[in-house]
Amino acid sequence: MKNKFLEAGQIVNTHGIQGEVKIVPWCDSPEFLCSFSTLYIDGAPIKVLAARPHKGNVLARLEGITDVNAAMRLKGKTLSIDRTGVELPDGRHFLADLMGLEVRDAETGDVLGTIHDILTPPAHEVYVVRGGGKEYMIPAVDEFVKEIDVDGGFIRVKLIEGMASDV
Template identity: 75%
Template sequence: MKHPFLEAGQIVNTHGIQGEVKIVPWCDTPEFLCQFDTFYLDGQPIRVRSMRVHKGNVLAMLEGVDSVNAAMALKGKTISIDRSGVVLPEGRHFIADLLGLEVIDAATGEKLGTVADVLTPPAHEVYVVRGEHEYMIPAVDEFLAETNVEAGYIKVRLIEGMRTDV
């Protein structure tokens, strides 16, 4: 079952003296976070009064946080978003939904393992698959035959060199 909230960033510091917080986003772009008017901290909703992108981070004024001390109390907290407020483009998935999916060789039907991590270098994502062996599989059409999050699997096309523990 998909969790209704997705971790989207971390409050790492304060900014200024009015209670603004600095958030390091855990999504594709900091602008993505700016579309939300409510975040969730420890499962509780907190309204966003204002938000802006600054040097690759998000600076936000949160309801009820109006001093440096109040902002400091939030340092280190993870912010989450409500997944129902997000529409992803066709073929895109939340990383949280990919972790733990079973990975199957499309040619042989062999179960290779599960998605243990998703690396996000600039070019494209790379799935780290761990089972009896470890594989690094670029998340591009050439290697992904089918992704079915609801059914819990990804079918892949392997080539030599994807297995990393040889």
């Protein structure tokens, strides 16, 4: 079952003396995180009064946080978004929904394992799949990812030599 809330970043510091917080985004971009008018801390909504990208992070003013001491109490807190407020383009998925999905060989139907991790280098994501004593590094591009069925709980991939290693 998909979680209603998705972790989207972490408050790592304060910024200035007026209660702004510095957020490291865990989503596609700082701009994406800035687009939300409400974020969630421990499941409780908190209104975003202002947010702007800053050096790959987000600087935000949150409702009820008016000074540096109040902002400091939020340091280390994880921020979440409500998935119902997000429209993803066709073919895009939340990374949290892909974690743990079964991965099948598109040609043989064999189960290779499950998605254990997702690396996010600049070019494209890489799915780290583990199973049967092997680890596969599969670039998340159409050439190798043939089908993603989040509701069905699986991904079909095409393998090439060099993707697998023993663990």
